Amino acid sequence: MTAEAEYAAVPINVAVNGINYDAVVEPRTLLVYFLREQLNLTGTHVGCDTSQCGACTVHLNGRAVKSCTVLAVQADGAEVKTVEGLADGDNFHPVQEGFREKHGLQCGYCTPGMIMTAVHLLETNPNPSDDEIKHALEGNLCRCTGYVNIVESIKWAAEKMRKG
Amino acid sequence: MTTEHEPNGLIGASLKRVEDPPLITGKGCYVDDINLPGMLHLAFQRSPYPHAKILSIDVGKAKTMPGVEAVITGNDISEKLNLSSSQVLPKMKIPPHPVLARGAVHCVGAPVAAVVAKTRAQAEDAANSIDVEYEALPGVSNAEAALEPGAPLAREEIDGNICYTMVKNGGDVDKAFAIADHIFTMHIASPRQVALAMEPRGIVASPDPFGKNLTLWLSTQGPHRARAEIANTLGFPEHKIHLIAPDVGGGFGSKGPVYREDIVACHLALKLRKPIKWVATRSEDFITTIQGRDQAMTSEMALRKDGKILGLKVKVVANLGAYLHSSTAGPPQRMLGMACGSYQIKDCRVEIVAVFTNTCPTGPYRGAGRPESVLNIERLLDKAAAVLGMDRLEIRRKNFIQPDQFPYTTGTGVEYDSGDYEKPLREALKMSNYDDLLRQRDERRKRGELVGVGFSTFVEPSGGAGFESGTVRVERTGEITVLTGSSSHGQGHETSWAQIAAELMKTSMDHVTILHGDTHVSQQGTGTFGSRSAVVGGGALAIAAERVIEKGKRIAAHLVEAAPEDLVQSDGGFAVKGVPDKTISWRQIAGAAYSGRVPEGMEIGLQETAFFDPKREAWGFGTHVALVSIDRDTGKFTIERLVLVDDCGVVINPMIVEGQIHGGVAQGLGEAMREQMLYSDDGQVQTGTFMNYAIMRAADMPPMILGETITPNPFNPLGVKGVGECGTNGAPPSVANALMDALAPLGIEHVDMPYTAPKLWALIRNAERKN
Known part of the structure; x- marks a missing residue:
């Protein structure tokens, strides 16, 4: 298998902070990297690589999850809320x-x-x-x-x- | 310092932090949030062995992998790319610290090869494909074991495992021991801890197209010092490096030095003329970022039968790890000044043996030698009381340095600036209801419970390591910009510094901006570590502000044709004495200053810079009291109450100071209760993730009661002392003394931290069997 085939991209559709995104991701892409690198939502942080620290916590369909433990493809069709989506304009949550x-x-x-x-x-x-x-x-x-x-x-x- | 105005209440106010809004909305900017066009990513192949010879490195496959732009090993770069250590002693041994291993590796995680690729995933894939053939060598992880005859050599380049030894004698210690009524010995070890700033280390290095200038975003505690270290290591001009510390996600000492990855990133960015990012994974951070503590102390104390401490000998065996960073050699030397704690012991001898092992390098970690020193002396005091059959409070009071003895020079020649140790002790005893605690303990003991009470009466030196700088600039509109050489990574400088500037200048905090963390913005600075920023950085700011006020007053006097002595500071500027309506605002003064309407002979402009080196440390102090219990059946250790009374002089923002105490205590209790970085005897990592290194979690924190006494620092423009490390210094020994008090009825005399359930359970079972 060639490297390119190994990393064949997958289309997903995710609603993040109320905005609908059509995107293409590598199957192995974690939700946190999708948010940070493809959507530039850098408020969600990476603090470990073993799902312990919780710095990457977001809401997935209304539940708090560690976005380093969810594949971006698993968020296909889901609603995601990040810290950037909490405040209402200048009014903090x-x-x-x-x-x-x-x-x-x-x-x-x-x-x-x-x-x-x-x-x-x-x-x-x-x-x-x-x-x-x-x-x-x-x-x-x-x-x-x-x-x-x-x-x-x-x-x-x-x-x-x-x-x- | 002489200010004519009444304080307007900003210094001493618990004000909300100005830095919070971006951080709570996800709009902060940490190194990993920096993305530049065309930016490449760096990843490393690292040693899985604690000690091994490198036989071969095959990078063939890596070079062909998708996205890869460069692959290098130690053989591809100059041996000058080597991190240096300060030579604290002429005979100190400094083995090489190449940024990529050359021929051998000396701890797990040492970088062997580096890959640059278009994405982080590609770089990691390629780095993982590099095939390295090793020949394992014997290794050693414990410093005392490394001193045994025949121990494996941690660094084969040098003879033996000792990096340096140091001895300091004060008074006549032999005589003190000769005339003593009692002599006893004690051995105690501080566990190795990991700093674990929640943001792992990281760097973005961006060269200009000609490779003549380098812009760096680095997660660092001291941008100017880091820039100088990078410049010296690379052989690249310091003034051509623009180093920015953006939001920095914690440091605790670990982000003081420059690391191998930083240099490799700079080198490759310059070579490829492209921006490069490297951010550590947590797993990399665990095994490559300097760790703390890991000192073993052997002490002998000489006592007179009335409780007077006659003499003290301390030998420290300090584990430096495998390589020397710029700050690695420092922490053990704290014992030289702190061995005798808050007590009058003029006759003492301190010996330090600093040892190489096949472990991650150590260095300053919140306290940096202070916690080890305090733990040692406070345990010694409790032991001395037991030896003499004396009360633990009484022996401390009998030996305390007295308020009228300051400035006090210790036996080893270190000067304590000021103090009144009885004050926080009295307060802590009152707040903890100490007599009642003892009664409770005794009653519960009768019921068979294991309960103990303990305390520490400690000192906390702060504000050392040279100068800090501050510039106060009044802009044309009268608003104020402060450039501080100090750099914040969670301590809230932007708030506290604005409080200082606004109060001294009698203006609103909204009219003050604090700039820090950028070598092209502020004058040379030192950085934030060692509980120094409020003391030295705040002090420099205060001095600069006073100079601006002085100049502003002369300009104001010129404008109203009055004598400067006839003006006083008033809200927003100055007023004529006795005519409060006649005011001159900073805006008017600045307008004059920049348009030349200044007294004859005065330079135009309204900006002053101060470099402040207090040349002495500020010795904070306090008393911490703990009530603890141990479940006899399971060994589970519980801190039931913790009373913390700290004296850090004048407080700028009590909310921030309390936050510093909470955080320090949490890290200190981590040491006492849970945390220890473990290696196998030969140096294999055993606790390299959050899954097996027991960092403190929310539910582990005991109830805390905070108190304070305020003894202004007479040698500081603001009267402040440092506070960042009092939690790691004072809390663990109070808990240690309480735990040993709880175990005393079983005849258990010693156990080293952390006090984990399996360890205590085994001790209790053994003791019960013996009894």
């Missing part, structure tokens, strides 16, 4: 606002993944306990904050969202 209010980020590298995980958590559990938040963050690593203010940020956002 309450979780984004919470991270700023409560100093839930330092270097910011893990932040998009943290925020996407937190948004999904609050969509399914609007009033999580500290333990539930920490459990939800099991798959998201941060080396700067000690997680203390990330938990506070999510609580702040939960309260704001509950109050509407």
Whole structure:
């Protein structure tokens, strides 16, 4: 088999942040690289190569997934939301606002993944306990904050969202 | 510093960070987010062996693979492409550190060949196709084992495994030991940790079409220092390199030095005249980025029966790994200044033996020798108390350096600037309800539980390593641009520096822009590490601001035909004393400054630069108190309460300072509870991914109670001391002392960190069997 045949491209159709994309990808392309390199959505980060760190977390059909663990071809026909799709113009999503209010980020590298995980958590559990938040963050690593203010940020956002 | 105005409250305010909006919306720009037209990608073939001779490298297949533009090995490049280390001692041994292996490899992950291709996937495919034939050589991973007679040579080019030894004597240590009532010894080891900035290392190197200029985007903690190191290594003019540190996703010491991949990327970009990107995979980052700690300390302490510490001998065996980066040799030397901690021990001897092994190079990691020193002395104090049957608080208080003794010169000749160690101790005991903690412990012990209380009363030197710089420029419109030589990678300089500038200039933070991380924007700088930025970078900014204020005042006085002494700072500029309505704004002053309406003999313009070298470190201090328990059946270790009282002088932004403490504590507790980079005896990597290296996760963090005392630094323009490393310095020894207190009823006298369940379970079982 020639190299070219090995890497034969596959057409996919994905809706990302409400925009429909027709694209062609190598079968082995991970969703995170499709987002970053083909759509230039660089807010989704790569922090590891073993699906541990969660920096690449996005929503796939409404569920938080690690986009390094999904092939782009698996997203064919799906709806994807990335951190770039959260804010409404200049109005931050309450979780984004919470991270700023409560100093839930330092270097910011893990932040998009943290925020996407937190948004999904609050969509399914609007009033999580500290333990539930920490459990939800099991798959998201941060080396700067000690997680203390990330938990506070999510609580702040939960309260704001509950109050509407 | 003398400022005439009343503080307007910006310094000391918990203000939201100005750097956050792009970072929370996915609009940040890290190295991997840089994409240039025609950019190529770099990948490496690396050694799977800890130590081996390279017999042959077959790059034939790689060269023919799709997209490949270049394949090189160590034989294709000059041996001058070699990373150098500072020669800290004349006799220090510095074996070669070629950017691509030449003839042999000395640790897993050493790069053997490099491939450039059109896409990252193509580069990795081709790199993986390179066939390298090795002859395995014996290796060694533990530094103390490397000193044994007959140990394998980690670096066959040199005789023995010692890189350097250092001895420092203070006072008359032999006499102290001769007159002692008690002498005891202790051996303790700090586990090797991995820094694990969430953004792996990376570089984009872009030459101009003639190869005369090089633009670099590098994930670094110090753009100017990195540029100089790259220039020196490449033999390329420093001023022709434009180095930009864009958003940097954490560093913790590991992004201080320049790495082999950086040089290979620059070399190939210049050779091909095309932009090249390299970003480490996490797996590469784990085994190639400098790791921290990994020191073994053997100490002897001499005591008088009344609790006075008479003398101390410490021998450090430090594991440097296989190669020397520019910062590798430094951390063990911290013991020279810190061996005696916060205590008056004039008679002491510190010996350092720095050792090569077949492991990833080590270097500064958050604390960089401080955590090891604090752990050693704080464990020694608890042991001394046990030897004497004395209370652990009493022995500390008896030996503390007293407030009226500062500046205090230690036995090994290091000067501590200022301090009042009783202050945070008292506060921490109060906040932790210490007496009640002891009561609880005793009651629970009676019920058979393993419970312990411990504390550390530590010092934290900060703000060393020379100068930092600041420029304050008042623009024509009166708005202010600050150029700082300090470079932020999560610490929030853009916010804290704006607070400093706006407060000193009596203007709004919205009128201040902080620029950093770009060698073509700011004057020479040093970088952010060693808890130094607020101290040295903030200090330089404050001095520059004062100079601008002084000049601005003279121009303002000229404009209103008053004497400068008759003006005071007021919101947005100056006012005439006693006539608060008569104001002159920065906009008016700047207008005059740039149009020549200045006092006779004064240079036009309104910009000042300061280079600030405090020439002494700022010694922060604190007390951390821990309550811990161990599940007797499973060995599971729990930190039930952690009280942290730190004194870092004047606080610029309390929210940011608390964040620094949280993060430092998390990394410190990682060392105490979970994290250790493990190698087999010969150097094979055993914990090279997040799957088996137990980085702290959200649920691992114990409840923390933060407190503070404020002792302004008398030698700093802002009164600040550093804070970034107090969590890694103070928290682990408090936990260590609490754990040993919990195990004391079983007669267990020592266990090294991390305190994992299997380790504790085995110790408890053994002890129970003996009892």
